[in-house]
Amino acid sequence: MVIRGSKLIQILVFYLTGLHCMEMALTGAVACMDSEQEALLKIKEGFKDVSEPFSSWTAEEDCCNWRGVGCDNTTGHVTMLDLHSRDPSSKLIGKVSHSLLDLPYLSHLDLSHNDFQKILIPDFIGSLKYIKYLNLSNANFWGTIPGSLGSLSHLESLDLSGNGFFLRAENLSWVYGLSSLKVLDLGGVDLSNTEDWLDAINMLPSLVELGLFFCKLHKLPQNFNHVKFTSLKILDLSLNNFSSTIPDWLFDIGHSLVYLNLSRCQLHGVIPDAFRNLTSLMSLDLSENNLEGPIPLTLGLFQEQGERNRSSSLRKLFLSSNGLNGSLARSLAQFSQLAVLDVAMNNMEGNITEAQLQKFSSLRVLDLSSNRLALKVSSDWTPPFLLETIGLRSCLLGPKFPQWLRSQKNFSAIDISNAGIVDVVPDWFWNLSSKIMYMNMSFNELKGHVPDFSSQHQLSELDLTGNNFSSPLPRFSANTRILFLAKNSFFGHISNLCGILSINNCLNYLDLSSNNLWGEIPDCWKYGQNLIVLNLANNNLSGQIPNSTGQLIRLNTLRLENNILSGEVPSSLKACTELTALHLANNRLLGNVPTWIGENLQKLEFLSLSSNSFSGNIPRQLCQLQNLNYLNLSSNSLSGAIPPCAFPGMMIDYFDTNRDMSYPYMAYSDSVKLTFNILDLSSNDLSGRIPTEVMSFHGLIVLNLSGNHLVGPIPPNIGEMANLEALDLSRNSLSCTMPASMINLTFLAVFDVSFNHLSGEILRGGQFATFSDSSYIGNPQLCGSPLSKICSSNESLGDPHCNTEEGDEEKQGIQKEEQHGFKIPSFYLSMGLGFIVGYCGFWGSLVLNKSWRYAYFRFLGNMNDKIYVMVAVGAAKLKRKFQHQQAPK
Ligand SMILES: *[C@@H]1O[C@H](CO)[C@@H](O)[C@H](O)[C@H]1NC(C)=O
Ligand SMILES: *[C@@H]1O[C@H](CO)[C@@H](O)[C@H](O)[C@H]1NC(C)=O
Ligand SMILES: *[C@@H]1O[C@H](CO)[C@@H](O)[C@H](O)[C@H]1NC(C)=O
Numbered sequence: 001m002v003i004r005g006s007k008l009i010q011i012l013v014f015y016l017t018g019l020h021c022m023e024m025a026l027t028g029a030v031a032c033m034d035s036e037q038e039a040l041l042k043i044k045e046g047f048k049d050v051s052e053p054f055s056s057w058t059a060e061e062d063c064c065n066w067r068g069v070g071c072d073n074t075t076g077h078v079t080m081l082d083l084h085s086r087d088p089s090s091k092l093i094g095k096v097s098h099s100l101l102d103l104p105y106l107s108h109l110d111l112s113h114n115d116f117q118k119i120l121i122p123d124f125i126g127s128l129k130y131i132k133y134l135n136l137s138n139a140n141f142w143g144t145i146p147g148s149l150g151s152l153s154h155l156e157s158l159d160l161s162g163n164g165f166f167l168r169a170e171n172l173s174w175v176y177g178l179s180s181l182k183v184l185d186l187g188g189v190d191l192s193n194t195e196d197w198l199d200a201i202n203m204l205p206s207l208v209e210l211g212l213f214f215c216k217l218h219k220l221p222q223n224f225n226h227v228k229f230t231s232l233k234i235l236d237l238s239l240n241n242f243s244s245t246i247p248d249w250l251f252d253i254g255h256s257l258v259y260l261n262l263s264r265c266q267l268h269g270v271i272p273d274a275f276r277n278l279t280s281l282m283s284l285d286l287s288e289n290n291l292e293g294p295i296p297l298t299l300g301l302f303q304e305q306g307e308r309n310r311s312s313s314l315r316k317l318f319l320s321s322n323g324l325n326g327s328l329a330r331s332l333a334q335f336s337q338l339a340v341l342d343v344a345m346n347n348m349e350g351n352i353t354e355a356q357l358q359k360f361s362s363l364r365v366l367d368l369s370s371n372r373l374a375l376k377v378s379s380d381w382t383p384p385f386l387l388e389t390i391g392l393r394s395c396l397l398g399p400k401f402p403q404w405l406r407s408q409k410n411f412s413a414i415d416i417s418n419a420g421i422v423d424v425v426p427d428w429f430w431n432l433s434s435k436i437m438y439m440n441m442s443f444n445e446l447k448g449h450v451p452d453f454s455s456q457h458q459l460s461e462l463d464l465t466g467n468n469f470s471s472p473l474p475r476f477s478a479n480t481r482i483l484f485l486a487k488n489s490f491f492g493h494i495s496n497l498c499g500i501l502s503i504n505n506c507l508n509y510l511d512l513s514s515n516n517l518w519g520e521i522p523d524c525w526k527y528g529q530n531l532i533v534l535n536l537a538n539n540n541l542s543g544q545i546p547n548s549t550g551q552l553i554r555l556n557t558l559r560l561e562n563n564i565l566s567g568e569v570p571s572s573l574k575a576c577t578e579l580t581a582l583h584l585a586n587n588r589l590l591g592n593v594p595t596w597i598g599e600n601l602q603k604l605e606f607l608s609l610s611s612n613s614f615s616g617n618i619p620r621q622l623c624q625l626q627n628l629n630y631l632n633l634s635s636n637s638l639s640g641a642i643p644p645c646a647f648p649g650m651m652i653d654y655f656d657t658n659r660d661m662s663y664p665y666m667a668y669s670d671s672v673k674l675t676f677n678i679l680d681l682s683s684n685d686l687s688g689r690i691p692t693e694v695m696s697f698h699g700l701i702v703l704n705l706s707g708n709h710l711v712g713p714i715p716p717n718i719g720e721m722a723n724l725e726a727l728d729l730s731r732n733s734l735s736c737t738m739p740a741s742m743i744n745l746t747f748l749a750v751f752d753v754s755f756n757h758l759s760g761e762i763l764r765g766g767q768f769a770t771f772s773d774s775s776y777i778g779n780p781q782l783c784g785s786p787l788s789k790i791c792s793s794n795e796s797l798g799d800p801h802c803n804t805e806e807g808d809e810e811k812q813g814i815q816k817e818e819q820h821g822f823k824i825p826s827f828y829l830s831m832g833l834g835f836i837v838g839y840c841g842f843w844g845s846l847v848l849n850k851s852w853r854y855a856y857f858r859f860l861g862n863m864n865d866k867i868y869v870m871v872a873v874g875a876a877k878l879k880r881k882f883q884h885q886q887a888p889k
């Protein structure tokens, strides 16, 4: 993750608008007018609960000396009113008083960062004749921007940003009147209806700074002649959906432009050569678009025609998350003056040598992550730069640990994950930088001892997942927020954990899964109020789940699967009402499935209690879980009927839901959230019929009810589960014919109804042409291909008794030794990559949806089995969803 500097814009705003002058305290002999003092007091009355800044507004004090008030030092008129709040707790709440009009010489009005409670921007603001500076940003104004603002012909700076999309403009014809305007910031204002935005802006020849980011703009005119705003220095159009190429008129702005931000604008096409015309550009951000092709060789070489060797102005270049390709090494010569180079998440390739980096003496931020790059430098290389951010995720750096890092003593963020390093981490590395805030070295084969981090007070995120570190659990400072140590060989008693969870800790994410930790989970969660994800899976933890786990009230994910935990699930857990994933599979837990899971954990999406010793009925209370889309209670001793739940969560197509895939939420520790809709109740002692409600789970991908004592017919509406990819009903006592509607299960890839009492003819066509006889064996009355038994004419009609209620169905005992495990992973793994590539191209499927791509690159880097299976099983779905928008080659 790169921490981007945006100081430039701040510095420019500061100098360009001369605001620093306004802040000078104006003291002088001239006193405040009575009428204006009165007006100010009325303005104050417009606000509720007034403490700051009004404590200095007393009758004894001349109003020119009141905080936030400024007067002309010769006439005594109030010219400035600055009531912006400096921090969220001191926001003024209220309305804008008419009495502003009684300050006739007001030229500077700042009401930003207050709360005007969704009122319209008052029309009368347009009557403040001499106003030059108007700042109503982040002040909770709603509605249409009044056209009266257009009469403020002296206005030089207008900021209406940060009020949200509820503030909107139907058109921008009102800006035509703002002939003195230099700064216009409408960030976050809904301008989706303003077809004319560019024409309007073109009426502002003095414009120096324009902020139209996040404005729902959808049209970036391609042809536009006579650009008149040629003094523009700062242009921010980021976060709009233009769905277009980069237009030529941008380059007509010419020499003035210093800062250009077009990130996240859905731009496509190539980066035009004409960027060379923007000869003063210092910061260019084109990140998170769909740009493709190579980086033009002129980018960064912004020299005037005829002039040679004039050093380029460009200092910061952000091109990450596009589809840029070609050799990066070839472009490096033109970038040597840069302080920031970010080309992460593209398809750039090549081997970068130390010679190519030798001139980069100003470089501070380097992010080459997730391309196809290798850094080939000698072990004694000393780079010319001192980096603050090192982003080399998925760049080939190994197999030796990069020695050149030893010279970098100033970084606060480093990501060398998935870099092919197979080595011991040298001791000097751990002591390099005391500023370190973010460190990701996951998915290498790093070895050695991990030191004590308790004196690294800045360290906020550490990810060492997927290495061969073999140490007792290190200690950390209380400031650590994210700690991923999974998939290593950290060893020792889990009680060492309590050191991490010291008083006042900030820990949000803790993943210690897949290590060699043992012992009883300590009862030290009382300082865990900040924990969002706790993953202790795949260790050797024993004993009971401690009662104090219930004190983790913000917990979203709890994973304790694959340990040897015993006893009942403590009912204190019902206080963890934020839980969306509870994974306790494969332990020795017993007792009833707690009813409070359904009653209290209303946000639950993922619940797995499989492979424990739970007994009793499946509680009906589980039906209350509106968001549940993964339920696995398999391999327990549950009995009774399947409750006729109608889980709404299972009706939603997994791929249509918007899951939060942002880092670190979707990180490895939380990969359960990447699982698709599953209902698995297999290998229990469940009896009765399959409730027809189950068949309405349109979003279900996997349904496994095998290995129970279920009777009666397969519900005739089973064909409604249009997304089903795996169906296992084997080893029950189901009877009657296969329902005709099953032919509609067009994505079915795994199918098993063996060892039941089904009768009649096997369905023909559709997916049923692809299954072998092992899907059907053990049903003596079933006939037709692929079984060898040929159907006689009355057999194809099936059993005539089937539609009647059959209470006397013979319950056949299942033979547990016959179990052959549910076969999803092996099935799909055997199809492997070829399956995916064959359907949509492995990269294709990931490139098409950015969030998937992020999830993939950030956390996997290399293949992670779990996700691999997930991608594989979901491939048919991905194919369907994306095939019509296959990335153009
Ligand atoms: C460009 O805009 C995006 C989104 O508004 C922002 O996150 C990013 O920091 C900006 N880039 C620069 C260089 O300021
Ligand atoms: C009045 O203000 C101007 C700038 O606004 C300043 O240059 C001048 O020195 C001030 N005069 C007095 C008497 O403070
Ligand atoms: C408006 O005020 C906010 C803070 O209150 C500030 O960050 C912003 O830069 C101001 N806008 C302009 C254009 O000066």
Ligand SMILES: *[C@@H]1O[C@H](CO)[C@@H](O)[C@H](O)[C@H]1NC(C)=O
Pocket: 144, 147, 169, 170, 171, 172, 173
């Ligand atoms: C612009 O929108 C306002 C309403 O906000 C409307 O009154 C005005 O007629 C519109 N002007 C044009 C030129 O469409």
Ligand SMILES: *[C@@H]1O[C@H](CO)[C@@H](O)[C@H](O)[C@H]1NC(C)=O
Pocket: 218, 241, 242, 243, 266
């Ligand atoms: C962007 O706009 C295009 C065409 O107008 C539309 O198809 C697409 O869904 C939009 N994308 C987003 C993210 O809004």
Ligand SMILES: *[C@@H]1O[C@H](CO)[C@@H](O)[C@H](O)[C@H]1NC(C)=O
Pocket: 248, 251, 252, 274, 277
């Ligand atoms: C860039 O500048 C060159 C020479 O000044 C000019 O011929 C060309 O038209 C400009 N390109 C664009 C796209 O404005």
Ligand SMILES: *[C@@H]1O[C@H](CO)[C@@H](O)[C@H](O)[C@H]1NC(C)=O
Pocket: 349, 350, 351, 374
């Ligand atoms: C990069 O170096 C490797 C050997 O280390 C070589 O096999 C590969 O062809 C090189 N790639 C390019 C693009 O030069």
Ligand SMILES: *[C@@H]1O[C@H](CO)[C@@H](O)[C@H](O)[C@H]1NC(C)=O
Pocket: 544, 545, 546, 547, 570
């Ligand atoms: C948890 O609490 C229950 C009663 O609420 C108590 O019986 C049990 O012993 C406690 N378990 C532990 C490990 O403290």
Ligand SMILES: *[C@@H]1O[C@H](CO)[C@@H](O)[C@H](O)[C@H]1NC(C)=O
Pocket: 719, 740, 741, 742, 743, 744
């Ligand atoms: C399959 O689905 C279609 C469309 O939903 C429906 O018309 C048809 O009756 C279904 N076929 C069977 C055999 O249920």
